[in-house]
Amino acid sequence: MTAESADAAQQESAEPAAAQPFLRLKGVRKSYPGVQALAGLDLEVRPGEVIGLVGENGAGKSTLLKLLGGIAAPDGGTIEIDGVSHTRLSVSQSIAAGIAFVHQELNLFDNLDVAANVFIGREPRRFGCLNIVDTRRQRAAVAPLLDQLGAGFSPDTLVGRLSLAQQQLVEIAKALSQQARLVIFDEPTSSLPIAESEKLLAIMARLSRRGIAVIFVSHRLTEVQRAADRVVVLRDGRLAGRLTRAEISHDRLVKLMIGRDLKVDYAAPKTARGGVALALSGIRTAAYPRQAVDLDLHRGEILGLAGLVGSGRTELARAIFGIDPVHGGGLSLDGKEIAVRSASDAVGHGIFLVPEDRKATGILLDFTVAENISLPNLDAHASNWIVSAGSERRQAEASRGELGIKVPDVATLTATLSGGNQQKVVLAKWLAMQPRVIILDEPTRGIDVGSKSEIYLLMRALADAGVTILMISSDMEEVIGVSDRIAVMCEGRISGILTRAQFSEENVLLLAVGNRVVP
Amino acid sequence: MKKKDLGLLVLILVVGLGVYLQNPLFLSPNNIANTANLIGLFGLFAIAQGFVIITGGIDLSAGSMIALLGVLFVDIVGNRGVPWPIAFVIVIILGLLLGLAHGLLITRLKMPPFVVTLCGLLIYRGVARGYTGDATAGFPFGSTYPGLDFFTARIYGVPTSILLLLVVAAIAWVVLHRSVFGRYLFAVGKNEEAARFSGIRTNLVIGAAYVICAGLTALAAIFFAMYTRSVSPSSHGNFYELYAIAAAVLGGFSLRGGEGSIIGVVLGAILLQVLQNLVNLLGIPSSLNFAVMGTVILVGVLVDQQWGAYRARRLLAGSARESGAKPTPPDPVPER
Helix, strand or coil: CCHHHHHHHHHHCCCHHHCCCCEEEEEEEEEECCEEEEEEEEEEECCCCEEEEECCCCCCHHHHHHHHHCCCCCCEEEEEECCEEECCCCHHHHHHCCEEEECCCCCCCCCCEHHHHHCCCCCCEECHHHCEECHHHHHHHHHHHHHHCCCCCCCCCEHHHCCHHHHHHHHHHHHHHCCCCEEEEECCCCCCCHHHHHHHHHHHHHHHHCCCEEEEECCCHHHHHHHCCEEEEEECCEEEEEEEHHHCCHHHHHHHHHCCCCCCCCCCCCCCCCCEEEEEEEECCCCCCCCCEEEEEECCCEEEEEECCCCCHHHHHHHHCCCCCCCCCEEEECCEEECCCCHHHHHHCCEEEECCCHHHHHCCCCCEHHHHHHHHHHHHHEECCEECHHHHHHHHHHHHHHHCCCCCCCCCEHHHCCHHHHHHHHHHHHHCCCCCEEEEECCCCCCCHHHHHHHHHHHHHHHHCCCEEEEECCCHHHHHHHCCEEEEEECCEEEEEEEHHHCCHHHHHHHHCCCCCCC | CCHHHHHHHHHHHHHHHHHHHHCHHHHCHHHHHHHHHHHHHHHHHHHHHHHHHCCCCCCCCHHHHHHHHHHHHHHHHHCCCCCHHHHHHHHHHHHHHHHHHHHHHHHCCCCCHHHHHHHHHHHHHHHHHHHHCCCCEECCCCCCCHHHHHHHCEECCEEHHHHHHHHHHHHHHHHHHHEHHHHHHHHHHHCHHHHHHCCCCHHHHHHHHHHHHHHHHHHHHHHHHHHHCEECCCCCCCCHHHHHHHHHHHCCCCCCCCCCCHHHHHHHHHHHHHHHHHHHHCCCCHHHHHHHHHHHHHHHHHHHHHHHHHHHHHHHHHHHHHHHHCCCCCCCCCCC
């Protein structure tokens, strides 16, 4: 059977699993200084199948994607496409083979319209040597693709005006226009609200029905379970296991990922919550200047802040921490009104923020672990304005032991740490001071299951020690598992507060879309 | 001393040795003293520039500021009869105020440093020329100012400017590499947002960098005015900001901010002056001065980058061999 007839046969076939693989990795190896990222991996991709790819951070997922995209070259093994075997792929070979990516961080040009983004680098031309971009043809080609995806916007919309979910659709349209045979989604849902994630899963299914293979990388195991025909689990650069659709279960996935049984440990509170520590009265943010937020945070409680993306949770956190100016209202801490006009003021009052975007705002990647930990508290490590490296190191060593930061030396650059360990560094810098209120914005996004549990335990220990914790999270399991109370935001206001007895996914969702909870 | 600084030092020694072999006058006491004097003058505002570049900013106004403040100093002392210590204080304060204006425009009004200081470059030059009506500002004929000799004096043959540079460099080294403020400068230069999220008053840090820069530049301006004795406002200090930026770049500063060392920028300033000296001593037409300097900077930075890339590749290859040598155990998990 020739490749072409095989292709045709697959497209007619209703059962994709019967198709022959068009992409086959054999014994692929790749190492980076000090790390064996992939240690002999075999993988087959058949047309029209949806493969879930899971694994802890550092399991080798991103390396695998880099090899498929032609960004990195394997040290050994072969990559076979339609029976032709390659020792490595170049970027253009990867594109020619029909491999397309929808990345977590989108690679789109905000300042160009949808059609221009889809055709970037291969614009249709006219007027011969004048090389004028044929925008009409470009738009005409993109419109049907957007229709297929059920996108409600036109090809001449500026990409900067689109929501994150809509921008992902543009990336998918781009993949379709390149005749993609394999679309790789790299954590596409991690920053999407729940309703949008659902749509994306539906689109994956639609791609698969058209004979396009999908690799779905995600930390959200529930979604993997629902979307994938089969799951490939990586651990330490090797195949830890493969599960067919029937075998996929949350427990089995976790067990394969970490190599042992693990229940995410949420730890119940040991102490009852105390009086009101931080009170927000009538806080208005720039995002929703007409909505005044009132909220009491109690000493020793973990208050979950749920809501859809764009409901104003991050803006509220930034306002409390003094990053953005408030448009009205005030804060009081332990009954006393406080003025917070800058992050420096907030830090002075013992109000700390662990921001959503760890790499851009949480830590300095080019600073060492010790330098990051001491940064907000540098005066304490200095006498006469001269920083004592010894004092910094002692603090960092103590934090390393306390939080279990996995790093050979505290003088290591933070950029080389895994996401979970970087998050621990962010926590360490605040815990080294006297925290009264800690705001955590998506504290475990992109973090592996093991580190997640450790972070939950740590949060609980802090709350038990009398620290007030406000946790913003879009992860439903996390919100319900960790929180003592859940405040839900909708369009800039607090649409309701749930106590433990009322906790359920349904109730959180009802409030998130602005409905009332029926008791 | 960092490896990068060491490389620069070696380059200076090699160039110096080359010049000496061609023309032994290079190491004559007089030539050394002259070159040292110039190193002192240029080094001062090169360090100044370093404080701004470390924050990811730039100060293009240094040359014009040297002209304006030089004109004012000579005029105040020479024509208005103000005692020189008072004139000195006035000029330094004026410099600090200009730096404060730069800092406020950049941090409060969020203007790009390039634009703010480019306008400074034009404005200060224009004001300097307008102030004197484009005439050269000088001291009245035959007048003497005993105290002012200090600026051009040589103590046991060593020019005061280089002594001052040593003192300033030592203080700057402690401030940048050992103090809390220095750490903040690096943090702000690397990632201003992350620094702000750590509770650092980033506006204050950046603003202070521009004030320090202008203050040191004002100090250099007085030394320059006394070195030339008369200040021609249209040409005095032309391109000096570029000397400063070049010295910083040679010294390992990243124009994106967050990288650099005081030793590096001082060595950069030394190399530039040695190159000037080379042009003079080797009989190269002085019109080629900039061409020589540009070529050396280009080659120097190129070699440094290529060397860095080569080392990174070697490191990668080395570790790949190491891990590749280990036998990989078979996969324990059976397929399905």
